């Protein structure tokens with residue numbers, strides 16, 4: 001099948017590459033000329049495990065091409081995916097200007113039947129708006145389908161190739177057949193393709209992300225309570241996670257959720273609810289708690305240094321909003337950096353993949369180290385913001401010899417409390433007792 005993917009970011013590039021991998025001919029369209037040039041010359045533009053190999057193979061075999069021209073990209077395609085940004089507008093609602101702009105352009109250039117698919121996360125009713133924007137100029141028949149994407153950055157290729165489910169919102173039989181044929185190779189193990197109406201599909205994506213954000217936030221609140229009552233959140237997590245109605249996943253407390261999806265999707269659902277005159281109370285609480293949680297370590301750090309961080313050198317491990325990605329959108333580390341700098345500290349950081357992206361934002365306000373250990377040289381304390389696996393079992397002897405003080409503030413609960421005690425660290429984490437030096 002011939003496919004076009006408009007918007008070649010995290011979702012678009014993974015989508016395009018994975019559809020090419022199952023034998024389709026894919027053209028990815030992006031307005032960013034330098035991105036298209038890089039991709040066309042075989043350079044991958046994002047870090048995503050396993051993606052580069054598939055990208056290079058399919059490009060070499062001629063099934064994956066890139067262009068800045070919407071016209072050229074979509075002309076032979078049977079299905080056109082829109083994987084465009086839907087950032088929060090000023091009032092928190094999803095800004096549809098990219099989607100509706102492209103929809104309007106499509107109306108002018110389509111000359112034969114096409115299926116236009118919203119892959120972006122969009123509020124309920126967007127498929128109708130996209131339909132109207134295309135219809136304004138359209139000279140041909142077309143269908144608009146909602147097909148929200150559930151991939152997780154860091155495991156995006158696996159998620160796309162073996163999805164738990166594929167959600168397809170359409171009431172058109174013609175579109176349904178094409179979408180079913182396209183996705184059949186991805187669900188051979190029997191995971192479902194769930195056909196439903198467009199609105200239910202649109203809401204499914206927001207409901208999924210908001211539920212997961214709520215689950216994390218609930219555990220962050222339990223962690224807060226543990227600290228006040230002297231309980232251990234790790235024990236509570238295991239205690240409740242073994243109940244299969246609750247499940248083990250997404251119960252790890254930390255310094256808040258970030259990324260390009262949860263924050264904006266919870267916000268957008270809250271806004272949609274208000275517009276629908278429904279007071280969705282949990283969502284407001286989730287947003288409020290998460291904002292505070294991002295800075296959970298700050299009072300602990302300040303209190304350790306007697307509220308005086310002037311001239312203190314802090315080593316910061318981890319910048320990405322989660323491991324295995326270079327994505328720093330809404331990353332808790334960025335909030336910690338701002339607060340530490342404002343309090344007069346200096347920061348040396350290391351992240352395996354996200355340093356270039358952070359450099360573009362903070363420039364030379366902080367120092368970027370060559371390795372996780374270089375970041376520790378002469379630092380007064382280590383702060384951990386992302387649970388990259390290389391941070392999980394570090395060489396503690398090296399940490400001890402490089403840090404000025406044996407002090408760790410861990411926003412991801414990476415280390416065992418008894419080990420920290422045994423090694424003589426001052427160690428504070430989330431929802432667990434503080435280990436203080438005797």
Ligand code: NAD
Pocket residue numbers: 006007008009010011012029030031032035083084085086098101102119120121122149150151152153260261
């Ligand atoms: P992104 O910012 O990484 O990529 C968007 C791309 O669209 C960019 O390359 C940009 O240059 C391009 N673009 C903007 N305007 C364009 C235009 N007029 N024509 C062509 N290209 C244009 O965004 P993303 O993370 O891939 O997210 C895309 C959508 O998918 C969002 O709605 C997001 O909520 C949703 N989503 C994201 C993820 C994720 O993990 N990133 C997961 C599921 C769903």
